[in-house]
Amino acid sequence: MARLAGVSRATVSYVLNNTSAVRISEPTRRRVHEAARELGYVPHAAARSLRAGHSRMVLMPAPAVPVGPLYSRFLSELQSALGRLDYTVVQYGTVGRQGDEAARAWAELRPVAVLVPGTGIGPQGVAVLKRAGARAVVTLGPERVEGAHALLMDHEAVGHCVGAHLHARGRRRVGVVVPEEEGLEAFSRPRLAGVRQALRGTDASVTELPLAYTEQAAAELAARWAGSGLDAVFAYNDEYAMLLMRALQDEGLRVPEDVAVVGADDLMLGRLLRPRLTTVHIELPSGRELAELVDQAVRDPGAEPEVRKVLGAALVRRESS
Amino acid sequence: MARLAGVSRATVSYVLNNTSAVRISEPTRRRVHEAARELGYVPHAAARSLRAGHSRMVLMPAPAVPVGPLYSRFLSELQSALGRLDYTVVQYGTVGRQGDEAARAWAELRPVAVLVPGTGIGPQGVAVLKRAGARAVVTLGPERVEGAHALLMDHEAVGHCVGAHLHARGRRRVGVVVPEEEGLEAFSRPRLAGVRQALRGTDASVTELPLAYTEQAAAELAARWAGSGLDAVFAYNDEYAMLLMRALQDEGLRVPEDVAVVGADDLMLGRLLRPRLTTVHIELPSGRELAELVDQAVRDPGAEPEVRKVLGAALVRRESS
DNA sequence: TTGAAAGCGTTACCAC
DNA sequence: GTGGTAACGCTTTCAA
Numbered sequence: 001m002a003r004l005a006g007v008s009r010a011t012v013s014y015v016l017n018n019t020s021a022v023r024i025s026e027p028t029r030r031r032v033h034e035a036a037r038e039l040g041y042v043p044h045a046a047a048r049s050l051r052a053g054h055s056r057m058v059l060m061p062a063p064a065v066p067v068g069p070l071y072s073r074f075l076s077e078l079q080s081a082l083g084r085l086d087y088t089v090v091q092y093g094t095v096g097r098q099g100d101e102a103a104r105a106w107a108e109l110r111p112v113a114v115l116v117p118g119t120g121i122g123p124q125g126v127a128v129l130k131r132a133g134a135r136a137v138v139t140l141g142p143e144r145v146e147g148a149h150a151l152l153m154d155h156e157a158v159g160h161c162v163g164a165h166l167h168a169r170g171r172r173r174v175g176v177v178v179p180e181e182e183g184l185e186a187f188s189r190p191r192l193a194g195v196r197q198a199l200r201g202t203d204a205s206v207t208e209l210p211l212a213y214t215e216q217a218a219a220e221l222a223a224r225w226a227g228s229g230l231d232a233v234f235a236y237n238d239e240y241a242m243l244l245m246r247a248l249q250d251e252g253l254r255v256p257e258d259v260a261v262v263g264a265d266d267l268m269l270g271r272l273l274r275p276r277l278t279t280v281h282i283e284l285p286s287g288r289e290l291a292e293l294v295d296q297a298v299r300d301p302g303a304e305p306e307v308r309k310v311l312g313a314a315l316v317r318r319e320s321s
Numbered sequence: 322m323a324r325l326a327g328v329s330r331a332t333v334s335y336v337l338n339n340t341s342a343v344r345i346s347e348p349t350r351r352r353v354h355e356a357a358r359e360l361g362y363v364p365h366a367a368a369r370s371l372r373a374g375h376s377r378m379v380l381m382p383a384p385a386v387p388v389g390p391l392y393s394r395f396l397s398e399l400q401s402a403l404g405r406l407d408y409t410v411v412q413y414g415t416v417g418r419q420g421d422e423a424a425r426a427w428a429e430l431r432p433v434a435v436l437v438p439g440t441g442i443g444p445q446g447v448a449v450l451k452r453a454g455a456r457a458v459v460t461l462g463p464e465r466v467e468g469a470h471a472l473l474m475d476h477e478a479v480g481h482c483v484g485a486h487l488h489a490r491g492r493r494r495v496g497v498v499v500p501e502e503e504g505l506e507a508f509s510r511p512r513l514a515g516v517r518q519a520l521r522g523t524d525a526s527v528t529e530l531p532l533a534y535t536e537q538a539a540a541e542l543a544a545r546w547a548g549s550g551l552d553a554v555f556a557y558n559d560e561y562a563m564l565l566m567r568a569l570q571d572e573g574l575r576v577p578e579d580v581a582v583v584g585a586d587d588l589m590l591g592r593l594l595r596p597r598l599t600t601v602h603i604e605l606p607s608g609r610e611l612a613e614l615v616d617q618a619v620r621d622p623g624a625e626p627e628v629r630k631v632l633g634a635a636l637v638r639r640e641s642s
Numbered sequence: 643t644t645g646a647a648a649g650c651g652t653t654a655c656c657a658c
Numbered sequence: 659g660t661g662g663t664a665a666c667g668c669t670t671t672c673a674a
Contacts, residue, residue, distance in 0.1 A: 009651080009652080009653090009661090009662095010652095010653075010654090010655095010660080010661060010662075010663095011659090011660065011661070013652065013653055013654095014653090014660090017653085025659065025660090028659085028660085039452075040448065040449050040452040040453075042425050042428040042429050042449065042453050043429055043651080043652080044371070044429065044431060044650090044651050044652070045367075045429040045430050045431070046366075046367035046368075046370050046371045046376075046430075046431065046650090046651080046652095047367075047371050047650070047651035047652045047653095047666090048651075048652055048653080049367050049652095049666095050365070050367045050368050050371055050650090050651080050652075050665095050666050050667065050668090051651075051652040051653055051654090051665075051666050052652080052653075052666080053666065055367075062397075062400060062410070062412055063397070064397055064400075064401075065397065066390055066393040066394045066397060067393065072388065072393070076383075076384070076385055076386065079383060079385075079414040079416070080385075080414075080416055082414075083414060083416030083417070084416070088413070088414065089383070089413075089414035090411055090412065090413055090414070091383055091411065091412035091413075091414070092409070092410075092411055092412075093400040093401075093403070093404060093409065093410035093411065093412070095400065095401050095404030095405070096401075096404070104363050107363040108363050108364055108365065108366040109366050109367075110365060110366070110367065127361065128361050128363065131360075131361040132361075132363050213589065215589075215592060215593075239589070239590075242590060242593055243589065243593060246593040268534065268536075268560070268564065269560075269563060269590060271536060272536075272563055272564060272567040329644065329645045329646075330645090330646095330667085330668075330669090331644080331645065331646080331647095331668095331669075331670080331671095332643090332644065332645080333668095334668070334669055334670085335644095335669095338669085340669095340670095345643070345644085346643065346644090349643085349644085364667085364668075365666090365667050365668065367666090367667080367668090368650090368666075368667035368668040368669090369667080369668055369669075370650095370668095371649095371650050371651065371652095371666095371667080371668075372649075372650050372667080372668045372669050372670085373650085373668085373669070374650070
C-alpha cells in the first residue's frame, strides 16, 4: 500500500490508527496522511478483520417480505443504538436459503453477533454460528432456541387480550382474520391461537377467516358475513381491519352494532377511521435496550443465554368494539 | 483448518469449491466433506475476498428512516433479483456519517457494486468507491452524479401531474403539504417544486403547508383552513392525505366540494377512504430490471455511466378531487 | 492426484 | 522513532 509515502506499512498503520504506543514524527505523519488522501486510500475491512481475528459486525438477515412500520422503526432504532456502541450493523440478504444453510452463509462473514427475527434458525444453526466465532446469537421470536439468547415476542398475548375483550363486550361468535400473504404466518398463527385460548371454556366460538389483502377478497368475505352469524372480528392488524371494516360497511353492516372490529399494532390509521378502531398497542423493546443486551452478550459470551419477554400487548378500546 | 481430514488445505479448497480444473479422488472428497461437516467448517468470507481481490457483494446503505411500503417492496424485489444473479446484497447501517465519510466507510468493505438511494453521495464519494474496487456505483435519486450510473427518480413529475390535474379541475388556490418529519425532504421538496412548476404562469397560487404526522397538527391546520381560502391540497402522500382529509372533514369541510384532496403513492388505504382518494400511482423500476443494470455495469465497468428515468407518475382520479 | 508455497492487506511484535 | 517480519484463512500456481 502507501509505501510511496516513503515509509513502511507498519508506520502507515500506526499513523492511521493513531496508535499511542509508538511515537511518530510530525513530518512523517503528515506525509502519510497526505499520501493517503492523495491515493484515496481506505483500509481493507476484510484484511483487518482477518488479521484481528474478529470484527464488530452485527449481522441481521434482511426481512424478505415488506415489513410494517412498527418493525422498521424498531430496526432503525436498533441500528443507531448499536452504531453508538461502535458496532456495525449489516443486513444480509439471504435469498432462498433455509435454516442451517442460511446460518452457514451468515457464518462465512464471521460476525461478532447475529440477530435473527422469527423462526429463521434452529439449535444447529446457532452452533454453527458460535463455532464460527459469533459471541452472541439473539433470536426475536415466539420461542427460545437452544444456545441463543431470546427476546420472546409473544404474539399469542395480542390475540389473547382481543379475545378477552370481545368476550367481555358480550360477543360470542368471533371471526379471526388470517392473512393469505406469505411470511405473515409467524404472526398470524400465534394471534389466532391467543384468541382461541382466551375463549376456551367459554360459550364463544372462534372462526378462522383466510383473507387476501385485496378489496375483492374483502368484499367476498363481507358478502358471506350475514350468513355466518359472526358478531365480532379480530382482523389481524389495523391495515386488514381497515380493509375489512370498509367492506363490511359497504355491505350495510354497522360497526360496532352488528359486528365489532378489532385491529392490532395501534397504527395512526386506526385513529383516523370512523368508527375509531379498537386495537392492540404493541410495545416492542427499545433499540437501545436490545443493543445493550447484544453488547452484554458479546462482552461475556460464556454467560447463560438470557430469555426475556419483550412484547407488551395492551388493548386500546376505541369505537369499533 | 481441516487438515485433519489428512489432506492439504489446497485439496480442501478444491473439494469444497468443486474446482473442475483438477480431479480429486472420490474417497478423498468424501473424507473432506465428512471432516467439514463434523468440524462445522464454514469458509471465511474475508479471507476469500482478500485473496481473490474481489467479492460479489452489492452494498446499499440501510435507510435511516422508516420507509414506505412502496420502497420496501422494491428493496426486497431487488434483493432477490440480485441474489438470483449470485450477488450478495448487504444493507450497511451508516449511522451518523455524511457524504464522503460514508462513502469511505462503504469502500472499506470493497463491494463490487454500490447502490445509493437519495442524495447520499457526491462525485468524490463515487471516485473513492471506484478506487476501492467498486465496479459499479448506481444512484437512485433526483439527479445524476458524476461517474455513477443513475436511476433518475423524478419526484417533480409527481407534483407536476397533481398540479396540472387540480388546475384542470378548476382549482386555483392549491396547498401543498410538506411533512415536518426528517428524511422526507428528499421527496417532499421535489414534489412541491413540481406543483409550482405546473402552475407557473397560470392564475393559480401555491401555498406550502408544513405538517407533522400527528392528529393534533392536522387538526390545527384544518382549523386554519377556512381563513386560508385554499380550495385544494396535495397532501404529499396517501398517508398524510388520510390524516389531513379526516381533520378537514371533522372541521366540517366537504371533500371534494369545498376542498380537493390528492395523495400520492397509490396505497390501498386511498381506495378504502370515503370519498375515495385521488392519488398518483408511482411506477418504480422492477427489482429485476435494476439487478440487470447492476450486473451489466459490473461486467463492463468501463462503459459510459447510464442515466435512466425510472419513475413513472400517473394520476389516478377517484372521488376526492 | 496431491502437497507445498506464495501472497492478498493488516497489525503486533521485535530489532534497529 | 522507525522498519522488517510474521501471521490471520484462503485460493492458486507450480512441482512432485
